Amino acid sequence: MRRRLAHVVTQVAGAAERRAQAPHASGDATDRLGALVAVLRADHPAEPHGAADDDPDRVAALAEIFGLDELDVRLLMIAAAPDVDANLGAALDLLGGALPAGSGHVSLGTALELCGLGSASAEARARLHPAAPLRRHHLLLVHGDGPWLARTLQVPDRVVGRLVGDDTPDPLVATLTVHADGVDLPEAQSVARAVELGVRLVYVRAPLGAPGAAVAAGAFGALGIQPLVVDLRRRPAQTSGAVAVAAAAREAGMVRAGLVVLGLDDAIVAAPDQPADLSVVTALEDAAVPVVGVGHRGWDRGWSRDLPLCVEAARVPHAVRGQVWRRELPGADLAAAEWRDVVGLRLEPRDVAATVRYASMLGAVRDEAVGPGLVREAARRLGGGAGGRLPGRSGASLSDLVLPDTARQQVAQLISWAQHRDEVLAQGPVHGQGGKGSGLAALFSGGPGTGKTLAAHVVSDALGLDLYPVDLSSVVDKYVGETEKNLERVFHEAESLNVVLFFDEADSLFGSRSEVRDSRDRYANLEVSYLLQRMEQFDGIVLLATNLRANLDAAFSRRLHFVIHFPDPDVPTRRRLWQQHLTHLAPLDAADPVDYDLLAESVELAGGDIRNIVMAAAYDAAAAGGRIGMRTLAAAARREYAKLGRRMPPGGFAEIPAPGTAG
Template identity: 90%
Template sequence: MRRHLAHVVTQVAGAVDLRARAPQAHDEALDRLRALVPVLRADHPEADADEDADTDRVAALAEIFGLDALDVRLLMVAVAPDVDANLGTALDLLGGSGPTAMGGHVALGTALELCGLGSGSAEARARLHPSAPLRRHRLLLVHGDGPWLGRTLQAPDRVVGHLVGDDTPDPLVAAMTVPAGGVDLPEAHSVARAVELGVRLVYVRSPLGAPGAAVAAGAFGTLGIRPLVVDLRRRPAETGGASAVAVAAREAGMVGAGLVVLGVDDAIVAAPDQPADLSVVEALGDAAVPVVGVGHRGWDRGWSRDLPLCVEATRLPPAVRGQVWDRELPGADLAAAEWRDVVGLRLEPGDVASTVRYARMLGAVRDEPVGPALVREAARRLGGGAGGRLPGRTSATLSDLVLPDTARQQVAQLISWAQHRDAVLAQGPVHGQGGKGSGLAALFSGGPGTGKTLAAHVVSDALGLDLYPVDLSSVVDKYVGETEKNLERVFHEAESLNVVLFFDEADSLFGSRSEVRDSRDRYANLEVSYLLQRMEQFDGIVLLATNLRANLDAAFSRRLHFVIHFPDPDVPTRRSLWRQHLTHLEPLDASDPVDFDLLAEGVELAGGDIRNIVMAAAYDAAAAGGRIGMRTLAAAARREYAKLGRRMPPGGFADIPPPAPALPGARG
């Protein structure tokens, strides 16, 4: 760096001497320049000729980004004002401006003069063309859109900082950087071999649950190269994907890292109905370092002229995932039964590390050891990544589901299938060939209030994922083709967020196809056909709930792995429901004991209705300044039957008097 600044001083001194020999050259600016030259020479003496090039950051930068001697001279002229105020003043005066008039920028004409380039020469324009190394790699910025010689040059702060020895990362890169531990898988060796052979861009398709980031990081680790892993989904909304890639590639080049870019496909195609942003692809290809892009989609042939090397990341085998957990939780007995479900969570290595870190923070705050329950809670909080767009977690478990044994066992089996899906898929394409996805689909059928929605929450919470309920009002559209576009957005977002997709009132979308009598029938059938195909390609978990199973198209049955019926509760089930709901409100009124047998036999309603009765009784008791008893429950049951428009069972609690009326201003 020292000898390069000394060379800039020599260039400035030469330009001053040249101007001094011109007729009528003496003016105040020239006098100031002539006075500055000795000061600059004293501040920047000629460095030793044998300065160690290996420690010279300028030489390393030139080698990585393909700069020649003239590029380096231009860059150093632009860097000069940021490292020496006197040099900045001299460059301003040479450009015909007062000190600091350029605001730290260098007049383009001055830079060309100092580097011996004619201002109108083709070489000068080529050196500063957007495709030239200096600008393509964001090492030099050209400001202004007026006449060519009226523009200015500036070296970005991060470049200047690197050249003076400061490797604090660019704020944009710091915001996008994510940790990613590597894994030793065959795909990682394939990527490493490609990088070793000089392949500049590799694309890793990483379906849900597959360790794409870990494969890419592991490939660089195999070669002894530090990976810089950035996630384009973490970039600020105002920053374009191409700019983010270019800045990240510059950072990787300066610190000698390989670049791993996550969310590449989402940056190229932000939404199914939007055109592809091919500038992102161009930025990936322009990087001066090897780049491994990672995305959920396959690479679209229309995105680039030349197809990058494409690698498919397979899901982590259970043994490898166990090694990742063992690495993050040393000393934990992961073979124990209480850890089995935790180790089976469908997390990538980076997600495992984040989950354990969050669990340790929770444990420290609560003064609890890090055990399975804490790790599962951390996984639930971190799993969906959808922010405020999804409903809050319920922490619902199988014990919260009051169902007949058969239905309960089927829900438990569905959870078990989802937990062991990777182990089964690692054995081969058991879901079939021909573009079929590896997802699981289940139908919950039954009357209102029988627990279908709660079961969906139980499934998502058991898997450490968010539940993504589909808002039908935002999906169904009266215009032809729009419903399919909206549904594609839903499936795409569910795959990107790794959530459990939940269609409530599914019969409104998945209805039976009918004979085509007019154009409305034809388009309605097309919507159902699209759903059939898209569900078959889905790689996640999808749950359907309906009160009217008979209204669903028969073709959906083949695509469903589970069909679970939620029957109206019988007497034993209703007794359990009453006890479960009232447990949260204990102690009850001892002077008016609750007759659970009478409630179970006399109130022939579903679990959701029983919950409403208990909630109404709790408010009535609070208003009366007392506790829940049989009389408040009987009164609430009578009102619930009236609300539902149903006749009370024989007897109708006629022998139970109503509770005492609430007194004005009574407090619980």
């Protein structure tokens, strides 16, 4: 850099001498320029030929990566001079005709003169054409829209910083940069081979849950190339995808890294009803380094002149995911039972690292060692839309589920299947070939309050997993295609977090397809068809609950491994419900004993309604300063019947007076 600045000073001195000898030269400007040249010669003395530079590789490396020849380098150094030495900037201003200092940038005409290029030559214009290396790679900016020779040249601050030895990244690129560790997968080996053969653009299609970033980073790692991973979804709202890609490509070139671009398809197509932003693809194709783009869509042939090499990323195998967890938690005994469901979290490698970092922070704040509980909490918090909705463990067990024996045995069988799923899958593709998932699906049908939601909690708690209830208001969208997109996000989160996915009121989503009479019917049928396909590909555990089983599309039955009916409770079941709910309360009123047989015979309601009666009686007793007795329960039952708009059974509780009255 020092020797190159000395060369610029020599060029400036030669131009100053020519100006001094020119007719009509201004004495004041000539004197100023001569004085500046004298100072510059003292500051930047010419060195003997072959002398070592202080940092000889930075300019040469820049030229090598971006394909610059010696003339390009001279133009670059002249344009960068005002940002390196104020006296050089002042001298260049005077050569350009500004008195005293002007814009601080070099005029295009002055730069051409110092490089010995004629202002009218074709070569001069070619060097500064937008498609030429200096401008295509955003190493040199041309400002102004006036006469060509009066326009000014500027080297971006990040490029000047690199030339003088400052490796602080561009602020925009720093915002976009994310961490991604590579994994040794067949897809990564394919990408590495392509880059090694000179392929400049590779596109990795990574469906939600597939390790696209890890595949790309692993490919560069296999070649000994440091990857620069940027996520275009992190760019500021006012920054276009093309600007972000260009800045990242320039940064990758300056630090000799391979470029990985995440969220590429969303930057090209921001919304289904908007045209593709092909300037993003152009910026990729102009990059001086190999680029691996990652997105969840397939590559559209119309996006580029030539089709890039397209690679499909599969989900991380269980063994590889275990290696990632061991790398991030080197001191944990991941073979222990308490870590089993943590290792089963189907997270991308970079999400595993983020989860462990967050769990470490939680542990430091709470003064706790990083254990399975903290890691699962961190995974829930980092799990996108699911993180804030997971209710955690309820503590419910199979003994809390009061059902007829047949239904209860089916729930126990569902739990048993889920517990032995990995053991069965290890024997072979028992779920079938052709893209079928390895998940389990069950339908809970029955009237309101019969225990369907409680059964979902019992299943999830028995498996040591969290229950992920789907918020239908955040899924269903009036815009075409958005519901499917929201559902895909839900399924992905459930698979990634290894939770039990729970659709309550499932008939609102999984309704029967109808004859197409208008566009709304067609799009509603598309949503159901998508759900059928996605259910078949699902790798987790999904529970559906409905009060109206007849309204479900018949095609769902084949996708269901269990259909469990929750009937309205019979007399023996209602008696057990009363006993179970009342055992959780304080001692009952001995002076007003509870008649369980009468309650079971008379109150023909579901378990949820019985729970409401017991809860109301508990509040009434607390307000009266007493205990729950038969009178309190009878009064609460009469209010519950009125609330439901149902008639009391004949003679039901008519002989039982209200609390506080004479018996």
